[in-house]
Amino acid sequence: MALSQAKMDATEARLSGLTLPEDGGWISASRADAQTRLRAMGMPGRRDEYWKFTRPDTLVQTDTPQAAVFDVTDEAPVFDAIDRLKIVFVDGVFDADASDDLTLAGVSIERLADAGQTDIHWAKDIYGVLETNGQVPVERPLAALNTAYAEDGIVIRATAKVEKPVSLIYLHKSTTSDATLHHVIKVESGAELTVLENGPAAARFNKVMEVEVADNASFHHIRAQGRDHERRAATHLFGRLGTESVFKSFTLTANGVLTRNEVVLELTGDDAQAHVAGAAMGDGDFHHDDTVFITHDAVNCESRQVFKKVLRNGATGVFQGKILVKPDAQKTDGYQISQALLLDDDSQFLAKPELEIYADDVACSHGSTTGAIDEESLFYLQSRGVPANEAQGLLVLAFLAEAIEEIDDSEIADDIRDRLEGWLKRHRD
């Protein structure tokens, strides 16, 4: 379909301010290809079906919308107590001094720029490749933009069970920063890797992570998106899963004026398992969008989507989630739940859950609910002496519990639970 003139103009306007990084190696071809693909699809616009619930304007516009820097002083940084290898980016630029030495048994870690300059590199088969696969049947122009123009990123290859998590820390120090990061991860057959991500990253953040999980490998991903109220982020997580592999991703989002998290997974090997979960809490000028697309293309795979949102004072939550079961993907077990707890009448939740099934022997279920705090439960707790706001906090945590349970590591889960409790204490009337 030919692009409208308006869309073409918007796309050229955006690209005019950008220059393709000149890395020199294999990556140049991937970048050029992405740029061509982006021109063909055009930047997302307000009329696009996939952007019906979330206005892409500020993610697309040439001038970076500013965001005040928020210093967290009332709690320790998330994951602080977890033994991990730290990789720090400041406003989207790798900071070697602030980062740990990038050597860790069972894993190789390089900067994208270094990996990209070479003639031959394993990352060539993933960079922009999973992203390209993820452009069908729905286009994701911001991801193509990222592949073309990513300024920095990290390339990780795990070949064994990696002892501690690799932790990507995104600091935000400039009110006008516009960061584009692209990470490539390969978990080789039988290997195990946990990746943590935290922090706001920039005033505006565009991030792509492409993850190849080979046969019998397992990948765990836990992120916390930073409490800066004015930040904007568009993130894409592309995953390809091999036979008997495990992929688990959990995201905590507290605050942020605009967040669009897309997860696009392809289960290509039999008996693979993919879980994606999210807990989002917003107060006031908060817009959070989880857009998930899971394709089952192998036999006896399991996928779970568990997304919970707590919204107050006019906050908005969006969920677009799809399970696509291809004709040969028999014995698929697909589960999808998206729920919002509205703490007042001003907040809203917009959901579009979808199942598209072409195999006949599958078990798929989905559900989406919007509700308020249960008054009976609240009274019961109060009648036992629990103050109303504390009782509400207990009920909110109970509501979020199913999402938190998707985190396997109990130390990390406890850390995340503490964040939620902290948020609830700060956001009481």
Add this chain to the structure above:
Amino acid sequence: MLEIKNLHVKLEEDKQILKGVNLSIGAGEVHAIMGPNGSGKSTTSYVLSGRDGYEVTEGSAELNGVDLLDMDPEERAAAGLFLAFQYPVEIPGVGNMTFLRTAVNAQRKARGEDEMSAGEFLKVVRAKAKTLKIDADMLKRPVNVGFSGGEKKRNEILQMAMLEPKMCILDETDSGLDVDAMKLVSEGVNALRDEGRSFLVITHYQRLLDHIKPDVVHIMANGRIIKSGGPELALEVEHNGYADILAEIA
């Protein structure tokens, strides 16, 4: 202890339920309320504990001289009021143990006392649960979720035992209990009886009152207490139903 005077209550949709309830319970006393279905027994207990949806149009209720009706439900609890619900609420996602500890500590805090340490709490709760035959699994599960009718009632009594309230209202705690559980629950209640603690036991059956001996029995009908007497009044109801009593006052 509890002083209810001329209490009139209507629902927010204008339906008058209580039409002048008078009730005075002294410290250390056990009173029972019996009465036909729909007469206003549960409504009385809910209004006392501060549930939403009722409007007090006349009258008063005081606990040890303090106006109850002005307080939030949690303040009433901290002041020593406890209601064992006729229909205990299931709360998915909130562990029974977490719930109990939060409640105990919230009340202590409200009274300016120190919180109970996790270790001490665990010891006390385990001991009390054991006497009510509540097993460790039930303590770990979400509040009342998947509990049988009788288990829910025993869980109410466990909460009461942990919170050690001054004024305990038991709304049909006997319904749904098997014969043995009724004995357990009664023993649990009797163990708490002392000079500084009072009970209001709402029941349909004399059987419970064999175990928990009341000082006074009241009959409630159509939003009022229409007759009060000794334990023999419960026996009369057991044998003859309410027809005679209702006819008497008509």
